[in-house]
Amino acid sequence: MSDFSQNSSSNPSPTPLSSTTGGVRVRFAPSPTGYLHVGGARTALFNWLYARHVGGTLILRIEDTDFERSTSEMVDGILQGLSWLGITWDEGPFYQSQRMDLYARAAEKLVANGHAYYCFCTKEQMDDYRAKASNEGRTPMYPETCRKIDPAEAARRKQAGEPAAVRFKVPEHGSTVFDDAVFGKVEFQNEEIEDFVLLRSDGVPTYHLSVVADDIDMRMTHILRGADHLSNTPKQKMLYEALGVPCPIFAHVPLILGPDKTRLSKRHGATSVMAYRDEGIVPEAFRNFLALLGWTPKDSSKEVLGDRELIELFSLDGIAHSNAVFDRAKLDWFNTEYIRAYPSEKLLPLVEEEWKKAGLVPGTADAAQLVATIELVKSRARSLKDFAGSFRAFFSDTYENDPAAVEKFLKDPAVREMLVELASRYETTAEFTEQSTEQVLRDFASEKGVKAGALINGSRVALTGQAVAPSLFAVMVNLGRERTVARLKRAKEL
Numbered sequence: 001m002s003d004f005s006q007n008s009s010s011n012p013s014p015t016p017l018s019s020t021t022g023g024v025r026v027r028f029a030p031s032p033t034g035y036l037h038v039g040g041a042r043t044a045l046f047n048w049l050y051a052r053h054v055g056g057t058l059i060l061r062i063e064d065t066d067f068e069r070s071t072s073e074m075v076d077g078i079l080q081g082l083s084w085l086g087i088t089w090d091e092g093p094f095y096q097s098q099r100m101d102l103y104a105r106a107a108e109k110l111v112a113n114g115h116a117y118y119c120f121c122t123k124e125q126m127d128d129y130r131a132k133a134s135n136e137g138r139t140p141m142y143p144e145t146c147r148k149i150d151p152a153e154a155a156r157r158k159q160a161g162e163p164a165a166v167r168f169k170v171p172e173h174g175s176t177v178f179d180d181a182v183f184g185k186v187e188f189q190n191e192e193i194e195d196f197v198l199l200r201s202d203g204v205p206t207y208h209l210s211v212v213a214d215d216i217d218m219r220m221t222h223i224l225r226g227a228d229h230l231s232n233t234p235k236q237k238m239l240y241e242a243l244g245v246p247c248p249i250f251a252h253v254p255l256i257l258g259p260d261k262t263r264l265s266k267r268h269g270a271t272s273v274m275a276y277r278d279e280g281i282v283p284e285a286f287r288n289f290l291a292l293l294g295w296t297p298k299d300s301s302k303e304v305l306g307d308r309e310l311i312e313l314f315s316l317d318g319i320a321h322s323n324a325v326f327d328r329a330k331l332d333w334f335n336t337e338y339i340r341a342y343p344s345e346k347l348l349p350l351v352e353e354e355w356k357k358a359g360l361v362p363g364t365a366d367a368a369q370l371v372a373t374i375e376l377v378k379s380r381a382r383s384l385k386d387f388a389g390s391f392r393a394f395f396s397d398t399y400e401n402d403p404a405a406v407e408k409f410l411k412d413p414a415v416r417e418m419l420v421e422l423a424s425r426y427e428t429t430a431e432f433t434e435q436s437t438e439q440v441l442r443d444f445a446s447e448k449g450v451k452a453g454a455l456i457n458g459s460r461v462a463l464t465g466q467a468v469a470p471s472l473f474a475v476m477v478n479l480g481r482e483r484t485v486a487r488l489k490r491a492k493e494l
């Protein structure tokens, strides 16, 4: 552990430096005050891709020092989301709530080396400062009242038990500059940064202190995180300097916007990763889609990229400066592509989940038959939900007919009568193959002097409840003679 953490502690510790010297170390550090949202998942994914690309180490750190808002349910939800996306980590999860000593020691070190000071201002005093600033139309900045207290005097008051926070002494002049791997040179004027709190009087660290203390202790080499943290970075850089530790490389990833170009939020639809699973998105499709939100591969014009390709192509210089727009239609396109390319045996368990949710009990328990049916319909799926929705008739005898399809193709009583008669023909044909079923239908149509198309369209609705479906004769064979006959006969009542 770092030099500000000499005390032994029972908390889990990252791997000793000797075993990974020189390697890239990155982390995903979610706060479990909410579910795993799209932006967080994208940060996790970029860290994972980068770690895997360079053969580095990904650390998972749960930033749960907001005791009131952090819950173990949220932690479980985050872990579940990561596992759904196939993101694996090498060390952790570490919990900040179990590492409080480390932060206290870092704060003490900063007081001792003169970079921080005890602040005895009460909540009431702070409220007064803020009210005064807002009355005067100023941005509230801590007036540095306690910075002026003699350190020996402050130490004495603290020793005597007076409640004290620890504040960082921000340099009064000059600027803080860092080189961001995405945004290039970023500069902040120090006089615009107030003396920020490191440790509250109740001993709870603020985000800036815990994040830097941990990033040092866990020996992070790169910090990849959302651009919403850009403005936090100068404060963190000051902390590295004050602790005498070199800064890691920062790479801030652009924000994700909704189609209206405002920051992605619930107004734009689901923001929780698991909601997309529940909407029937397959994880590989979501991962591919997320990877391209703010990153473009340099040497590939392909968009459909599996995890191996993503890992191989990922680089920090492919990360865009401009914000990315969450395009739902694009996600659905990826999903269609992935479902189509999935081996049907691999789709079966995912589809079974959908059936369970929809209360659909398939008409057969024969896995080979179910896989064959999935094979027949999957290229038309936009979502896994379709297998329990518009494809329901392929798997169950209890399904609804699309009223518009019935209206369009089965309205004519003559067509319905003919389908019943056609069913009788199918009952007695020797064979029941794609070829024979087609032949029977075409012969029947010419015998009746009607267009085969009218019977094909009518049969499709009678068999599947839908106006669009795969080739009708493949559907007949898949359903089998018995079901085909029964459903064509039922057309009369539709």
Ligand code: GLU
Binding pocket: 029, 030, 031, 063, 211, 224, 225, 229
């Ligand atoms: N816990 C912070 C968050 O969820 C991340 C901190 C960081 O990456 O520096 O936004």
